[in-house]
Each structure stands twice: as C-alpha cells, then as structure tokens.
Amino acid sequence: MTYPQFFDNIPKIKLQDDLAQLLGAFEDGFIEYSYLDSVKSAGHSCPTVLGAYLMVLEGLKALHENEIPKRGNILIEFKESQTTGVAGVIGSVMTNITGSTTTNGFKGLAGKYDRNHLMNFEKNIDGASVRFTRLDTQKSVDVFYDASSISAHSDMNFLMQKSVQGSATKEERIEFGKLWQQRVEDISNNIEKVIKVKS
DSSP: OOOOGGGGGSOOEEEEOHHHHHTTSSGGGEEEEOHHHHHHHHTSOOHHHHHHHHHHHHHHHHHHTTSOOBTTOEEEEESSOTTSTTHHHHHHHHHHHHOOOSSSSOOOBTTBOOOTTOEEOSOOOTTOSEEEEETTTOOEEEEEEOOTTSOOOTTHHHHHHHHHHTOOOHHHHHHHHHHHHHHHHHHHTTHHHHEEEEO
C-alpha cells in the first residue's frame, strides 16, 4: 500500500480501552491510532478528515495532560446538526478513534462499556467546533478548527474541476492528487495555527 509519507509524521493518539482489554484484543487495552488509520476508515485524506483527527489529538491532550485517555469515557458534542456541512464526517472519524457514538454503537456488557449517547449534535457550545468532556471528572474543553489560513496551490481548483468533470488527462489527475495532499500536509505542519483549545 502506497500513500503520502507525511501521514507517518502526524502524531499518533494513544488510548486505553477496558473493553478491548476484557475481550483480549490488545494487551492491557492499549490502542494506538494513526492518521493513516483514520484515512483508511474514511477512504480518503482531506482537510476535514485531518481536522477531525487533530481535534481529537489536541482535545484529548488538553483533557488528560499526562494521562492516557480512556476510550469510551469521552463525551463529544457538536454545535451543528449531524447533517450540516461536514459534521457527520467529522463525527465518524471521531467515533472510530474514541468509540463515542450517538445511538448506533456498542450497547455494552452487563451494564458496562456502553458507547451510546456519547456523541451529541445541536448543542450550545459557543461557536466551538467540538466540545470534549471526560465522564469521570466532567472536565471539558472546546476545540476550534480552522484551516482557512492554509492556502491551496493556485492550480488546485482548476485541476479539481477538470478531474471531476472527467476532462483531465492522467497526468493532470495525478498532479491534482499531489496538490490536494500537499495542502493536507501543510495543515498538518501547522497544528498550532489551525487548532485552538479553550478550557
């Protein structure tokens, strides 16, 4: 499998999952997620998928500091509805990492490990992209993601239009993909610029 190598330079997210430990999936329940894992799940790499990944990365870092976050112990809230813009896409990426779901997740064992009702939409969160809350301490952080300051190459929109319309040559389609991922890489190199966390 060949993919842009900058995927490997994006920091990984490490969590501990009691359910994974119970069922023998991972030793002590420790799971490490990479941006590549999110790309595989989403089926593509774009500023939205990257943004969702980075919001989890930075949000959990702020919530847990030196602790390892516990999967299934994180409430995620959005201001938008699930069908507005890319909120649903972002939610899907976050579900894969955190286990938090609306009502379609794992229902638990003997009253434990329920992953439902841990992701909610249309909440009043003062304009933040997403709010993360630890269920054990009730500590919350608001995470803002805005990649508009990271410009795309001047040829990207033109090549995208030709590629989508089916009029691009093979070389132009390849070039479009490279330019698209170049912007994703540029965003990944400016985490502190595109992500803001407010306690």
